[in-house]
Amino acid sequence: MATNCNDYTPAEIEKHWQNVWDTEKTFRAEDFADKPKYYILDMFPYPSGAGLHIGHPEGYTASDILARYKRARGFNVLHPMGWDAFGLPTEQYAIKTGTHPRETNRKNIDNFRRQIKELGFSYDWDREIDTTDPRYYKWTQWIFRELFRRGLAYVDERPVWWCPELRTVLANEEVIDGLSERGNHPVERRNLRQWVLKITAYADRLLEDLQGLDWPDSTKRQQEAWIGRSEGAEITFALPSLPDDQLIVFTTRPDTLFGATYMVIAPEHPLCRKLTTDEHKDAVEAYIQQAVNKSDLDRTDLAKEKSGVFTGSYATNPVNGEEIPIWVADYVLMSYGTGAIMAVPAHDERDFAFAEQYKLPIPRVISGGDDEAQPLPYAGPGKLVNSGPYSGLEVEEAKQKITADLAAQGEGKASVQYRLRDWLFSRQRFWGEPFPILWVSEQDYPKVAADWKPENPVSYEHEGQTLYAITLPGQDLPLTLPEVPAYQPSGTGESPLATIPEWVEVWVHRQSGETLPRAENSDKADDPDWLPARRETNTMPQWAGSCWYYLRFLDPTNEDALVAPEKEAYWGVPDYYIGGAEHAVLHLLYARFWHKFLYDLGITKKKEPFSKLFHQGIILGEDGQKMSKSLGNVVNPDEIIDQYGADALRCYLMFLGPLEQMKPWNTKGIEGVSRFLKKLWREVVGANGALAGKLHEGPEKDAETSRLLHQTIAKVTEDIENLRLNTALSQLMILVNHLGRKNEVSRETARDLVRLVAPLAPHVGEELWARLGGEGSVVYAGWPVFDESKVKTDEVKIVFQINGKYRGEAMVDKTADKDAVLAIAREQSRVAQHLEGKELVKVIFVPGRILNLVVKG
RNA sequence: GCCCAGGUGGCGGAAUGGUAGACGCAGCGGACUUAAAAUCCGUUGGCCGUAAUGGCCGUGGGGGUUCGAGUCCCCCCCUGGGCACCA
Structure with missing residues (x-):
């Protein structure tokens, strides 16, 4: 079925084989096949209007090579592709042009699919998914619904990042140095009602299970740091001026308790105003106002000139009864620990800076031995000094003992804190998954059947009323986006969906959970079984759809389950996951969280979603700068394919250097691999288009050739297994250069060579395989067998x-x-x-x- | 500031502690051609050279371990990434 080209003409050959693959479904992954399974996953792209970026084919080529190699080795390979298609740019485009996001999305996906197909990737297109397809997001909503029912989703009025330019809130992770990650617009703090997922409930498991993962160390470390577990103690300080209240602080250094010379509470601390004496009221009020208005950029800025004011009140140190002044300072964050600290300036850099500034005492309570050599602040190991009965103890010992003693007196306890915060999960946007949630009044809530309620009620205050959240019945999913075009932001901080009363206002049946549009069913007003309710108008963040997509590929069209248990049992989770390091924390942490939740529900049998992970490096422009439109150094894959063919592009992307490394593109460099492919062609195809005359039947006669061939088999095999594709290619070049100098080569040698090259350059691989008389697709033609005796x-x-x-x-x-x-x-x-x-x-x-x-x- | 990764020819890069620079790009010289393209052959780290199976130097800098170091150890410099008042 080869083409009849005389010369190596990639355009013709590649088109031909892409058609063959398409019509014959060469890459279909067969459920329950008898072969060992191998699931290799790419991070699916956001189909932007700009089309494929050269960085996409880099990782996709590597995974494709691995997928094809595994097929040749007899694996039943699942290699799917889909679209992470909810997202802000599509919505922004809709706002600007009035085009429905669905329309833009369809076009963008069509373009991405075309580009990806032109690269010859071996995806099973029957499993394509789109996160914006209601048949998909039905299950995203379903998972949220389960989280809600199990008390892992709640609402909270909390200060969030509001971006006036984008007219939406952003997650902490989407804000970098006070600017939006997307578009670099300034952001500010606003209090808005938000959905929050209790990822912190999984913090320990997320941390512990990192150990067993075959991931890049740096990524594991980043997640560790992000979770930020720290062990210490909560210590209770009595308040002489407020006998009914206590000040609880978190510290990792209970051993330094005798060195505490002042306390600091965050400006948002609930006791802040209560603790402030009349004399200090004005100063504290002013300070709070200033802190609240400060952006976090200012508050956490590098300059970090520390600031604070005295409240006028004191706390009692539980170990020695000393009265310690309480200050308010914004270097203490309400969102971590208890929002209050005991300050030990001698042994903490931050407290030290503050104490110096406000002339507070700095007594040493830890001695590292030679105090002259250990200037304050000193955070190293040592023995306690000036610490009453604890003096002389080693730091670690003292931590234990002081914590235990305080606990015995009911004045403290051991405590573990996490840097990780709960996940802000709502967005005020149109183009996202609607929440399957209804809000009912306080009076109506008790009437609703328990089936639609969470473990603990979720409520919020709205215009003097308390509203309670209930969920839609599972069979009412998906809750689709309304058809009316309403993607203009409301501007109030509410989602565009809030501007569509026909969609928002419904009747809900208190027993069945069934909903009906309010306006069209006014007769229900008198029926006690039907309660008025409002739909949740926020939508989910883009991360939602990508949190579980790898499971949907196992069973992409199942309408009754997220994934059929028997398919989950067969395919499990990806064996290999390839994608950019920019997702080291967010996507990979969120997906791990959802996966563990699904594990708890019994939907997946694996504790972790991605056992093996690889990050491809970023490809820079020819100038060594990050590719960007403004620098005009963007490489367009379409143009490269036009000029050199997809095989050459694929090979060149791999030849550029180690896959994980950041490396510059060099258009000239592609000539090298292009020549290699032409030489390869000429080894097999003669000038007249027939088989090259130098090919002979029978085994390889030349021992040197045979040795080099088997060295190459060994090297290429090992290199593909380890994704060292640059050196796999140079070895293949060495072999081809060698054959070029020979007058005679065995056809068997040529067939082995073609099978080795085929994963990297699949089109020319198929073509040459067919011309060499190979049966069927080279994809399933097996892998050359290394014979060690040939290299000895x-x-x-x-x-x-x-x-x-x-x-x-x-x-x-x-x-x-x-x-x-x-x-x-x-x-x-x-x-x-x-x-x-x-x-x-x-x-x-x-x-x-x-x-x-x-x-x- | 803290944590991590990395610094090798003109360039991208290669190298289980064992000939540094594989492979490729670019350059130079040559063959083929009326010419060009394509292709092929040779050459290409620096310095010195009686020009060789020659000598010295050379993997960011400085020390060290070793028979032997790009590779291991210590200190320093530079680049990239992550975190950044998390108590």
Whole structure:
């Protein structure tokens, strides 16, 4: 079924084979096939209007090579592709042009699919998914619904990042240095009602299970740091001025309790105003106002000139009864620990800076031995001093003992805190998954059947009323986006959906959970079984759809389950996951969280979604700068394919350097791999289009060729397994260059070569395989078998060194011993010269490698 | 500031502690051609050279371990990434 090209014409050949793959469904992954399964997943793209970026095919080529290699080795490979298609740019475009996001999305996906197909990737297109398809987001909503029912989703009025330009709130992770990650617009704090997912409930498991993952260390470390577990103690300080209240602080250094010379509470701390004496009221009020208005950029800025004011109140140190002044300062965050600290300036850098500024005492309570050599603040190990009965104890010992003693008196307890915060899960946007949630009044809530309620009620205050959240019945999912075009932001901080009363206002049946539009069913007003309710108008963030998509590929069209248990049992989770390091924390942490939740529900049998992970590096522009439109250094895959073909692009992307590394693009460089493909072609196809004349039947006659072939089989196999595709290619180049110099080559050698190249350059691989008389697709033609006997030789090269420097070499019998090799070396004039007049003090012989003569004088 | 990754020819890069620079780009010289393209052959780290199976230097800098270091150890410099008042 080969083409009839005489010359290597990628455009014709690639089109031809892409059609074959499409019509024959060459890459279909067969459920329950008898072969071992192998699931290799790419991070699916956001189909932007700009089309495929050159960075996409980099990772996708690597995974494709692995997928094709695994198929050749007899695996049942699942290699799917889909679209992470909810997202702000599509909505922004809709606002600007009035085009429905669905329309834009369809076009963008069509373009992405075309581009991806033109690269010859071996996806099973029957499993394509789109996160914006109601048949998909039905299950995203379903998962949220389960989270809600189990008390892992709640609402909270909390200060969030509001971006006036984008007219939406952003997650902490979407704000970088006070600017929106998308578009670099300034952001500010606003209090809005938000949905929050209790990812912190999984913090320990997310941390612990990192250990077993075959992931890049740096990524594991980033997640560890993000979760930020720290062990310490909560210590209770009595408040003489407020006998009914207490001040609880979190500290990792209970051992330094005797060194606490002041307390600090966050400006948002609930006791802040209560603790403020009349005398200090004005100053504290002013300070709070200032802190609240400060953006977090200012508050956490590098300059970080510390600031604070005294409240006028004191707290009692539980270990010695000392009265300690309480300050308000914005270097203490309400969102971490208890929002209050005991300040130990001698042994904490931040407290030290503050104490110096406000002239507060800085007594040393830890001695590292030589106090002269250990200026304050000192955070190192040592013994306690000036600490009453604890003086003399080692730091670690004292932590235990003080915590235990406080606990015994009911004035403290051991405590673990996490840097990780709960996940702000709502967005005020149109183009996202609607929440399957209704709000009912406080009076109506008790009337609703328990089936639609969460473990603990979720409520919020709205215009003086308390509203309660209930969920839609599972069979009412998906809750689709309304058809009316309402993607203009409301501007109030509410979602555009809030502007569509026909959609928002419904009747809900208190028993069945059924809903009906309010306006069209006014008769229900008198029916006690029907309660008025409002739909939740926020939508889910873009992360939602990508949190579980890898599971949907196992069973993409199932209408009754997220994934059928037997399919989950067969395919499990991805064996290999390839994608950018920019998702090191967010996507990968959120997906792990959802996965663990689904594990708890029994939907997946694996504790972790991605056992093996690889990050491809970023490809820079030719100028070494990050590719960007404004710099005009963007490489368009379409143009490269037009000029050199997809096989050349794929090979070049892999040849650029180690996959994980950041590396610059060089358009000239693609000539090299393009020449390689042409040479490869000419080894198989003669000038007239028939098989090359130099190919002969039967086994390879040339021992050198045979040796190099088998070396290549070994090297390419190992390199593909480890995604070292740059060196796999150079080895293939070496082999092809060698064959080019030979007048005769076995057809078998050529067939092995073609099978080795096929994962990297699949179109030319298929074409040459067919011309060499191969049966069926090269994809399933098996993998060349490495024969070690072919690379073994009787003679080995020994390098001669004198004092570690190269002074010649010789081929010697591989059984030759030290003395025999030394004798051969001595015969070489160059070696002899360097030995002349010197004393041979030592002979180092590494069989098969080296003979090093150590001489003196 | 803290944590991590990395610094190798003109360029991208290769190298289980064992000939540094594989492979490719670019350059130079040559063959083919009326010419060009394409292709092929040779050459290409620096310095010195009686030009050789020659000598010295050379993997960011400085020390060290070793018969032998790009590779291991210590200190420093630079680049990239992450975190950044998390108590």
